[in-house]
Each structure stands twice: as structure tokens, then as C-alpha cells.
Amino acid sequence: MEVVALLLNWMMMKMMDPMADEAMAKMLTEDYPDNPFLMVTVAEKLSPRAIMEAAMRAELGKELTRPLGSPIVLSPWEKILLNPKQLFQLPYPDYTQVDTKTVIGPTAKRPLQLDIPIMITGMSYGGSLSLLMKMALAKGAAMAGTSTNTGESAVTNEERDAAKYLIGQYHRGGQLSGQEQLSRLDAIEIQLGQGAWGGAVDEPMPANKIGRHLRQAWHLEEGQGNTVYARMPGKQTPQDYINMVNNMKAQYDVPVGVKIAGTDYIEYELAVIAQTQADYIVVDGSEGGTASSNPTLQDNVGLPTFHTLVRTIDWLKENNLRDRFSVIIAGGLTTPGHFLKALALGADAVYIGTIALMAAMQTQVAKTLPQAPPSQMALYTGKMTDKLDVDKAARHLANFLTSCTVEMQLATQAVGKQALKDLERGDLVSIDRDLSEFANIRYAGSHRQSQGDAIRQESRDQSRNQSPEMQLH
Structure with a gap:
């Protein structure tokens, strides 16, 4: 066999050589x-x-439908670094004791208490992912002590049974509504837009793309399609949305949140949300993923995740509202470094999507490659969804989350903090002067005074402020 292989290789090279020469x-x-x-x-x-x-x-x-979001990443995460401490202040003594817990909606009757601040974002069964992938994400998130999210779909028994904490999106398509659905959730997320769709636009799904199980979950008749609309049906004014959020809050004990896409009108949008009794806000930057939005919306519409987060936190602080709302940031966050920097900028937690899918599929992508991309094993419309091993995918996702958490603990130890929630902008530095000014973090090109210099400068300042008579004495 080895001789045959060598002969075939020799023949191919002989055939290709003249073509390459030409x-x-x-x-x-x-x-x-x-x-x-x-x-x-x-x-x-x-x-x-x-x-x-x-x-x-x-x-x-x-129109094209490009899965998994835009390749254009404008958030400058790589230009920001964490500040470790070694001698003038010491690192935290034991990284394993760095607290990773976070609470979403702490003032709600039933706050959402998570072991880690990394959450699985809204990716819907049907509109986005297969049922098997949704089960794997729910199971993996449960193993790591965090939440998963229904996305723009309904609560299915399969996802609810696999999840420890399930956030449900009350969305513009109407599939998740009513006491029977909403009472099964650990948090309710009123979805008014998402980054990869440029905010909120119509998202139709024809009847021939909806299978029997999904049709039952969505309570659709045979031959009936479905549309997620640009606005909630029946809502005509911002006040209608304010009333909707407050009515939801009055009916349920779990945290109620509002999700919007990041845009240059972010302060105006937040001003409306501030008039509600919501417990948390999700802001989704333009680098977020999705199953099917078109390239124009993905690449050209919205605000980058970094800028969305900074402006959201700044506005809440300027209006003395930061303590009223938990803030979850979403959109293209992929590494423990991204997660840490987002927390230091002010987020309470981060949502991940595309990277969670990649981690869950891990070596199982070999089942599709090279004939088809891995998305064919994850998406609802994929041709290889039955090839996914749910338990293996869940275990790999849980491993990914555990790995990220340990790395975040180690970095937080170096910074000298004892909890992820203690991270702040003072723990960051930027190599870009404009970025430093925008985000109100130190510029790496400016010198710090030594502690001794700072004390002497403070003494001189105090001396200058004394009266001439006191200076004589």
C-alpha cells in the first residue's frame, strides 16, 4: 500500500508540474x-x-442570511489592559477564594443568583438553533452554575428540564407569553432589539421552515408562518412600553429586564427604560451574533459593544441610577480578558453566544468538516443537527466556562481584588489617549507620581492654601 501511495503521489506531481509551470x-x-x-x-x-x-x-x-454575526470588530478591547499590583499593594493571597458570584436584579423578590458572571445569551430554538443544541447549552450552563436564555422562542420542556436557571425572552413574535410560559422562568427579558439585527426589524419565518415540534411549541397551525415584528404588536408609544414593563414587574417575582441594541441614541433609550420598574438592562453591541440577519445590518448598523457599555454605565451614574439596574453586556465577547474588562467598565455580567457554540461543538465539528461548516450541526435549519452529542457538547461548554472562570480569578488576584464584582475602571489602563479620555481610564503614556512624591505634593498644596501669617509661623 505504501508503494502505491508513493506512486500516486509521484504521478500527481508529474501532472501538476507542467500546469504550475505554465x-x-x-x-x-x-x-x-x-x-x-x-x-x-x-x-x-x-x-x-x-x-x-x-x-x-x-x-x-x-437578501443574504449570514449566521454567527459580523466579521467587523470595532470594540478596542486589545487596547485596554488590567493593572496588576505586586509590592506597594500586594496581590490577593488565594486566587481560589476570589468570589465569582453575581446577582441579577438584587431588589427583586426572587433575585437571579449565579455562580459566575458569564451567561448564555438569547439564541432561539427554531429561529436560530436546533433543539439538541439548546438542550446542550442549557445543560452545560447548569453544570457551571449559570443561566441560559430562550431567545425569541417559547419555553420547551426539553430546555426547561436541562436548565438550572432559564431566562425567557418576552419578545416581538409573541411565542413566549402568558402565565403558563412566564411562570416557568427564573428571569424575564423583554426583548426590544438586538445588535446583529441593527436594533429591531421584521424577521419573518415561512411555514415550510417550521417543523412539527417547533410548530407545537409555538402553537401554530399547519401551514402557518411566523414573524418577529419590528415593534411589539399593539404598542404605539414609548409609554405603552413603560406600562408593559411595569405590568410584567407587578405580576412576577423574578427579575424583569429590558434588552435593547446599542445605538448612538443609547442615552435616549435608557431615559425611557429609567421610567420603568425594570430590574436589569441588557445592551447588545453591533458585534453580536445571530442565525440569519443580513450582512448590511450586521456590518453597518448600530454601536460597538465597548462604546455601548461605557455610555450606558456613564449615563446611569450621571443620573444616579446605577444602583437601580443590573447591567448585562452582550455582543462579540469571546475571551476571559473581554469578560474581565467589561466587568471593570461597569457590567454586572456578560452574555456569550457564538463562542459558546464553538466551545460546545469542540471536536464534534469534525462530523461536518470539510463537507459543511459547523453551523450545519447547530442551526435549526442545519442538515446535520442529528449528529450533535448533547452530553458531550454540554460537558465541553461547562469546561470552557470553568476554564474562563479560573483565568478570571487569577487575573483578579493579580489586580489585588477579592471578587470579580470589585473590579472597576481604576483597574484598567489604555494605550490609546482618546480611548482613555472616553472611558475615563488612565492613559499608559502618562507617568504616575510615586507615593512619596504624591504625599510631598499634597503637603505643598496644603502649604500654599495656608494664610501668609500661618506660613511665617
Whole structure:
């Protein structure tokens, strides 16, 4: 067999060699109009992604549906670093004792108390993920002591049974509503928009994409499609939304929150939410993922996650409202470093989505590659959803969350804090002057005074402020 393999390899090389020689000669001698190298310069000008998406649009003649979000990341997380302490202040003595717990809606009758501040974001059964993947996410999150989220769908027995803490989205499609559904939740999230959809737009789902189990979960008739609308049906004014939130809060003991996409109108949106009795706010930056929004909405609409978070926290503090609301940030957060920096900027917890899917599928992606992308095993419309091993996916997600948590504990120990919730902007420094000014964190290019210098400067300042008579004495 080894001889046959060597022979085949030799034959292939012999066949390819003349073709490679001819192509190389053509690229080195022909003018651009007849030179294959032209495609390289075209790709540099247009980008391979633009060329591929142009070809898809030319073939389909309709909007594209790009899973898992935009490749454009504008949040400058890599320009921010944490500040460790070693001698003038000492590190926290035991990283294993760094507290990782967080509470969402602490003033609610039944606050949501989580072991870690990393939560699984809203990814719906049907509109986004397969039932098996939803079960895996719920089970993995439960193993790590955190929550999962229904997304724009309904509560299914399968997801509820697998989850320890289940947040449900009361959303613009109406599938999750009524006492029977809402009473099964550990928190209610009124979903008014999301980053990857550019806020809130119509999201239709034709009847032929809705299977029997999903149709039953959504209480649809045979042949009936479904639409998640740009606004809640029947709501015509901001006051209608304020009343809706307050009515929900009056009916249920669990935390009630509002989710919006980050936009340059974020302060205006927060001013409306501040008129409600909501317990928490979810702000979703433009780098968030989704199953099916189009590239234009993903790449060109909204506000980056970093800027969304900073402006949200700043506005709440300026209006003495920070203690009234828990804040969850979402949108393209992928590493323990991202999570730590978001907490230090003021978030109480972070939502993750795409990275959770990648962690859950781990080596199972080999079941789809190279014939198909891993999304075919995760998405509801995927052709290989039955190949997912739920228990293995749950275990890998739990391992990922555990790994992230330990790394976050170690970094927090270095910073000298004893709890993740103690992180603050003073624990951050930026290498970008404009970024430092915007986020109100130190610029790495400016020197700190030594402690001795600071004490002497304070003494001089006090001396200058004394009266001339006192200075003489």
C-alpha cells in the first residue's frame, strides 16, 4: 500500500508540474488583462468577502442570511489592559477564594443568583438553533452554575428540564407569553432589539421552515408562518412600553429586564427604560451574533459593544441610577480578558453566544468538516443537527466556562481584588489617549507620581492654601 501511495503521489506531481509551470510563466510575463494574478489585486481592492457575497447575491436575487454575526470588530478591547499590583499593594493571597458570584436584579423578590458572571445569551430554538443544541447549552450552563436564555422562542420542556436557571425572552413574535410560559422562568427579558439585527426589524419565518415540534411549541397551525415584528404588536408609544414593563414587574417575582441594541441614541433609550420598574438592562453591541440577519445590518448598523457599555454605565451614574439596574453586556465577547474588562467598565455580567457554540461543538465539528461548516450541526435549519452529542457538547461548554472562570480569578488576584464584582475602571489602563479620555481610564503614556512624591505634593498644596501669617509661623 505504501508503494502505491508513493506512486500516486509521484504521478500527481508529474501532472501538476507542467500546469504550475505554465501558470507561473503566465503570471510573470502576461499583461494584467490576461494575467491570473489580476484576481489577487481585485481581491485586495474589493476583499474576498465582498466578492463571495456579490456572487451569492447574483445567484440568489434576495437578501443574504449570514449566521454567527459580523466579521467587523470595532470594540478596542486589545487596547485596554488590567493593572496588576505586586509590592506597594500586594496581590490577593488565594486566587481560589476570589468570589465569582453575581446577582441579577438584587431588589427583586426572587433575585437571579449565579455562580459566575458569564451567561448564555438569547439564541432561539427554531429561529436560530436546533433543539439538541439548546438542550446542550442549557445543560452545560447548569453544570457551571449559570443561566441560559430562550431567545425569541417559547419555553420547551426539553430546555426547561436541562436548565438550572432559564431566562425567557418576552419578545416581538409573541411565542413566549402568558402565565403558563412566564411562570416557568427564573428571569424575564423583554426583548426590544438586538445588535446583529441593527436594533429591531421584521424577521419573518415561512411555514415550510417550521417543523412539527417547533410548530407545537409555538402553537401554530399547519401551514402557518411566523414573524418577529419590528415593534411589539399593539404598542404605539414609548409609554405603552413603560406600562408593559411595569405590568410584567407587578405580576412576577423574578427579575424583569429590558434588552435593547446599542445605538448612538443609547442615552435616549435608557431615559425611557429609567421610567420603568425594570430590574436589569441588557445592551447588545453591533458585534453580536445571530442565525440569519443580513450582512448590511450586521456590518453597518448600530454601536460597538465597548462604546455601548461605557455610555450606558456613564449615563446611569450621571443620573444616579446605577444602583437601580443590573447591567448585562452582550455582543462579540469571546475571551476571559473581554469578560474581565467589561466587568471593570461597569457590567454586572456578560452574555456569550457564538463562542459558546464553538466551545460546545469542540471536536464534534469534525462530523461536518470539510463537507459543511459547523453551523450545519447547530442551526435549526442545519442538515446535520442529528449528529450533535448533547452530553458531550454540554460537558465541553461547562469546561470552557470553568476554564474562563479560573483565568478570571487569577487575573483578579493579580489586580489585588477579592471578587470579580470589585473590579472597576481604576483597574484598567489604555494605550490609546482618546480611548482613555472616553472611558475615563488612565492613559499608559502618562507617568504616575510615586507615593512619596504624591504625599510631598499634597503637603505643598496644603502649604500654599495656608494664610501668609500661618506660613511665617
